[in-house]
Amino acid sequence: MSGARQRLSFDARVRDALADPLLKVAIDRTTGNARAKRAAAMAAWPGFSAARELGRDIKDHVIAHLDHYLVQFERNARSSGAQVHWARSGPEACDIVVAICRKAGARTVTRSKSMLGEEIGLPHALQEAAIERVETDLAEHIIQLAGDPPSHIIWPALHKTREQVAELFHAHHHDPGTLDSIEAMVASARRELRGRFLAADVGISGANFLIADTGAVCTVTNEGNAELTTTPPRVHIVTAGIEKLVPSCAHAMAMLRLLVRSATGAELTQYTTFHCGPKRPGDLDGPAEFHIVLVDGGRTRMLAEGLAEMLRCIRCGACLNHCVVYRHIGGHAYGAVYPGPMGSVLTPMLDGLPQSKDLPRACTLNGQCQEVCPVAIPLPTLLRGWRDRIWSTGLESVTVRQGFAVWRFLALHPALYRQASAMAVWMMAWFARGGWIARMPLAGGWTRYRDMPRPPRRTFIAQYRRRMARP
Amino acid sequence: MRQDSSRQSAGGPCVGLFVTCLVDAMRPAIGFAAINLLEAAGCRVEVPLQQTCCGQPALNSGDLAGARQIAQHTIALLEPFEYVVVPSGSCAATIRVHYTELFHEDPVWRARAQALAARTHELLSFLVDIRGWLPEQVALSASATYHDSCSGLRELAINAQPRRLLAAVEGLSLRPLEGNATCCGFGGMFCVKYAAISNAIVAEKAQSIEATGAELLLGGDLGCLMNLAGKLHRRGSRVRAFHTAEILAGMGGGPAIGEAT
Numbered sequence: 001m002s003g004a005r006q007r008l009s010f011d012a013r014v015r016d017a018l019a020d021p022l023l024k025v026a027i028d029r030t031t032g033n034a035r036a037k038r039a040a041a042m043a044a045w046p047g048f049s050a051a052r053e054l055g056r057d058i059k060d061h062v063i064a065h066l067d068h069y070l071v072q073f074e075r076n077a078r079s080s081g082a083q084v085h086w087a088r089s090g091p092e093a094c095d096i097v098v099a100i101c102r103k104a105g106a107r108t109v110t111r112s113k114s115m116l117g118e119e120i121g122l123p124h125a126l127q128e129a130a131i132e133r134v135e136t137d138l139a140e141h142i143i144q145l146a147g148d149p150p151s152h153i154i155w156p157a158l159h160k161t162r163e164q165v166a167e168l169f170h171a172h173h174h175d176p177g178t179l180d181s182i183e184a185m186v187a188s189a190r191r192e193l194r195g196r197f198l199a200a201d202v203g204i205s206g207a208n209f210l211i212a213d214t215g216a217v218c219t220v221t222n223e224g225n226a227e228l229t230t231t232p233p234r235v236h237i238v239t240a241g242i243e244k245l246v247p248s249c250a251h252a253m254a255m256l257r258l259l260v261r262s263a264t265g266a267e268l269t270q271y272t273t274f275h276c277g278p279k280r281p282g283d284l285d286g287p288a289e290f291h292i293v294l295v296d297g298g299r300t301r302m303l304a305e306g307l308a309e310m311l312r313c314i315r316c317g318a319c320l321n322h323c324v325v326y327r328h329i330g331g332h333a334y335g336a337v338y339p340g341p342m343g344s345v346l347t348p349m350l351d352g353l354p355q356s357k358d359l360p361r362a363c364t365l366n367g368q369c370q371e372v373c374p375v376a377i378p379l380p381t382l383l384r385g386w387r388d389r390i391w392s393t394g395l396e397s398v399t400v401r402q403g404f405a406v407w408r409f410l411a412l413h414p415a416l417y418r419q420a421s422a423m424a425v426w427m428m429a430w431f432a433r434g435g436w437i438a439r440m441p442l443a444g445g446w447t448r449y450r451d452m453p454r455p456p457r458r459t460f461i462a463q464y465r466r467r468m469a470r471p
Numbered sequence: 472m473r474q475d476s477s478r479q480s481a482g483g484p485c486v487g488l489f490v491t492c493l494v495d496a497m498r499p500a501i502g503f504a505a506i507n508l509l510e511a512a513g514c515r516v517e518v519p520l521q522q523t524c525c526g527q528p529a530l531n532s533g534d535l536a537g538a539r540q541i542a543q544h545t546i547a548l549l550e551p552f553e554y555v556v557v558p559s560g561s562c563a564a565t566i567r568v569h570y571t572e573l574f575h576e577d578p579v580w581r582a583r584a585q586a587l588a589a590r591t592h593e594l595l596s597f598l599v600d601i602r603g604w605l606p607e608q609v610a611l612s613a614s615a616t617y618h619d620s621c622s623g624l625r626e627l628a629i630n631a632q633p634r635r636l637l638a639a640v641e642g643l644s645l646r647p648l649e650g651n652a653t654c655c656g657f658g659g660m661f662c663v664k665y666a667a668i669s670n671a672i673v674a675e676k677a678q679s680i681e682a683t684g685a686e687l688l689l690g691g692d693l694g695c696l697m698n699l700a701g702k703l704h705r706r707g708s709r710v711r712a713f714h715t716a717e718i719l720a721g722m723g724g725g726p727a728i729g730e731a732t
Contacts, residue, residue: 011667018671324654328671362665364658364672365531366621384531391533404529408537412544414521421496435731436704445663449670450701453497453729460490460499464518 010358013333023330026161030152031321037265038318038372045261055258056376059312062245063303069212069245070294076215080277082290090120093295097122097204097237098129100291104235106131106201112219112226113137114206115153115315116241118337119350120295122204134196136225138189145172151331153338154263154317159330193225203229203287205275207240208259208314209252210292216276217292218252220260220269227273236275236287242294243311249274255314258374262316298349310345310382312375319369319379325362334359341369345382353386357395360386418461425455483513487552489545491562492524493693498728501693504720505558505594512604514556519548525557527565531659535573539580542570546583554601555591558716559692560623561659563593568626593623594716595691599632605639611723612642616685617715618676618699619652620692633691633715640718646683650676657698673702681708687723688712700728 008016017023042048062069074084087093101109109131111117126133135144139157143150145168150156157165166179169188176188205226209218217238219226230236246252260266279286302310320326320340331339336347336356344359360383369379390396410417431440432454439447446452458466486509490502502518509516526541545566549555557563567588574581598604615637623629637645656662656672663669676699680688688703688710690696700712711727726732 014665014667018667324656324672325668328668328675362661362668364621364654364656364661364669366654366658367625368621368652368654371625384533387531387533388535389533391535396533400532404532404534404537407524408529408534408541411523411526411541414523417523421492425496435726435729436701438705443663445666446701448666449705450673450698451704451729452701453697454731455497456499456732458499460495460502461518461520461522463499464502465520 008335010333010335010362013335014329014362017329017333022161022164023159024328026159026164027327027330029161030155030158031327034154034264034317034321038262038321039265041261041265041267048261051254051258052374052376054254055314055374056312058246058251058254059243059314059375060308062247063243063308063311066242066245066300066303069247070242073210073212073215073245074294076213077217077277077292078215080215081280082215082277082292085291085293087120087293087295087297090295090297091125093120093239093293093297094122094125096293097239098125098131100235100237100289101126101129101131101202104202104289106235108132108134108196108200109202109204110134110136110197110200110229110233111140111204112206112221112229113140113156114204114239115150115337116206116239116295116297117204118150119241120239120297122239134193134200136193136197136229137221138186138223138225141189141193142168145169149332149337151339152317152320153315153340153342154320159332197228198232200229200233202235202237203231203233204237204239205230207238207244207292209246209255210240210244210294211247211249211252211274212245213248214274214276216249216274218256218272218274220256220272222264222270224271227271230273230275230287231285234287235289235291236278237291237293238275239293239295242296242299243313259314259316262318262372262374302349305349306385307345307349307382309377310342312377313342313346314375315342316374318372318374322368322372324364324366324368341379341383342377345379345386348386348389353389353393354395357386357390360384360390418459421459422462425457425459428452428455429457483515484553486514486516486554486556487549488516488518489522489525489549489555489557489562489566490518491557491559491693493697494558495522497697498693498714500722500725501558501714501716504714504716504722505556507720508594508598508604508716509556511606512598512602514554514602517552519552521548525562525565527562527569528659530565530569530573539573542573542584543580546570546580546587549591550583550587553590554597555587556594556597557591558594558714559694560593560620560627560629561692561694563591564622564626566591593627593629593691595636596623596627596629596632598719599635605636606719607639608641609639609719609721610641610643611718611721613687613723614644614646614685615687615689615718616646616648616680616683617651618648618655618680618688618690618695620690620695621652621654623691624652629691633689636719637689637715640723643718643723646685648683649679655695655699657695659694662698669698670702673698674706677702677706677708680710681706686711687718687727689715689718691715696728704729
């Protein structure tokens with residue numbers, strides 16, 4: 001996250017986002033496409049709801065038996081020749097990665113897209129260690145050139161229009177060519193990156209699944225950049241959250257069906273690779289060293305604090321694509337690594353509730369995120385849970401608390417409530433012109449953007465009483 | 472707690488009407504439309520006069536203690552009725568879905584909340600699913616489009632019922648609304664707390680509504696309808712907004728939301 005943007009308040013970030021017309025164009029293009037493709041994929045898949053239940057059950061089972069599967073994964077990964085490291089926190093994970101790079105004498109590392117890498121602050125840690133980082137995912141390459149953090153968990157450069165990308169490539173690429181089509185831009189990126197893949201000392205990837213019974217790490221990409229990141233360099237490092245475990249390859253396949261359709265609407269990604277240990281004698285290629293860094297980073301705390309369901313998340317991005325708030329403010333306004341509904345649940349855990357208390361509240365609780373979630377995470381319920389925590393830990397403003405206290409007192413005393421509502425509708429009528437109120441004290445949040453219908457002279461209960469009193 | 476009512480007809484289930492705080496203060500016509508419809512569907516309707524708010528604002532703001540107190544008041548008030556009917560998906564969902572969650576550590580109140588939840592229904596779904604009722608001899612020559620409010624749609628599966636009811640209104644044609652199941656940006660406190668985001672959402676929604684070319688906007692939740700009607704009016708749009716109950720009760724010829732009486 002770029003420091004300057006994060007220091008702004010949520011409201012200021014939202015203001016910036018809403019004032020940027022190109023941002024909305026960029027968001028609509030990508031998320032609109034994603035929603036349409038996902039809808040088509042689901043319509044063509046009668047087994048979706050059964051698959052969703054299975055996916056949810058697999059994740060719940062693994063989360064309930066993390067201790068068993070972690071140990072099993074570690075044992076099998078070691079016996080395939082991998083070196084397994086455990087990190088309690090993000091900084092600890094970065095230290096492990098940097099130490100491996102230093103030991104390998106690495107000057108340049110290639111990296112394939114990994115949200116966990118962003119979460120633990122790996123780009124920054126590598127920079128601090130003076131190790132050159134080359135992002136190989138096309139979208140990550142774009143935002144590395146722009147100096148931006150990712151704005152979506154699947155399409156990190158979603159906030160850039162193709163026109164803006166062409167400008168960036170023109171300014172930064174050594175041989176950009178014409179850049180007059182998407183194909184030409186991809187070709188320019190390929191020319192730029194190809195040599196870097198082969199020159200890297202260490203390749204760093206994330207993991208989509210950690211397969212316990214074989215110790216293999218599964219990655220899925222559409223560009224093949226993960227394969228080029230993990231195969232040519234001497235050392236391959238995987239960083240993965242411990243919730244990525246699945247019992248077996250069959251379970252990974254069940255999750256993969258859900259992940260790809262939910263993310264892009266495709267049935268399968270272009271590349272699905274199982275990385276299992278370093279290069280063996282007789283292998284034509286592969287790294288000499290294969291490291292897996294397993295990161296807790298607050299995950300066991302989530303288990304303890306009623307957020308276990310969030311550990312089901314397979315990072316498909318469907319909740320972002322379908323969120324009305326995300327679709328208007330984009331990823332950067334959230335001021336955190338993970339935006340959208342899933343991010344608004346995770347960020348208070350990762351960054352602390354006081355710094356991120358706007359996120360669970362900047363949501364209409366419309367429930368569309370839960371509806372599209374491939375593992376049925378009850379996102380609105382979890383967001384409500386944070387709101388409860390905001391209230392119970394005193395993070396809500398005094399004005400709001402006092403307002404609620406008065407309102408609650410009235411709601412519990414119907415006679416007073418009747419008088420107060422009669423007075424309120426009488427006073428509101430003062431501000432009305434015709435049937436509408438365009439401006440009214442204490443209602444600026446409403447009337448700044450929309451008109452308020454004028455209430456009738458008498459409330460329903462008052463009118464009903466009169467009717468009943470008639471003979 | 473029950474109020475005597477001279478409007479009772481013999482037979483039929485006894486329905487307690489919970490009008491919601493918003494209908495009470497902002498649009499009583501919806502409450503009277505609900506009474507007419509329920510009576511037409513063969514119910515005896517009573518309006519418990521001690522009703523206030525279901526407590527949803529407290530629930531959604533994290534004030535669980537406050538929400539519990541208001542829920543207890545409402546449960547005690549409504550539990551004598553055979554059915555409780557609410558002309559709002561989100562308030563009905565608060566009683567049907569969220570009251571029981573509020574009392575997960577209190578077996579006595581949990582049982583009372585569950586018993587009430589099982590008998591509480593949103594108005595339009597009650598008319599179709601429980602009473603099997605459709606309007607007869609209601610006519611309105613107009614084109615309309617329908618906004619599905621999120622709580623009703625996702626927490627109570629209300630989708631087909633309002634359309635079936637409206638299809639029985641002679642002369643009324645329903646036009647599909649692009650993104651009809653997408654939130655309008657109301658969200659209760661959200662629309663004033665995060666007003667700029669809410670505005671961006673409702674502005675886009677208003678454009679979609681205008682693009683249908685329909686004369687009327689219909690829905691089943693006054694909060695969303697006030698948000699949409701208020702934005703449409705601010706934009707200078709001519710689309711007129713009604714609660715579906717008003718149309719079904721033959722009140723479509725009267726003033727729409729925001730039109731002077």
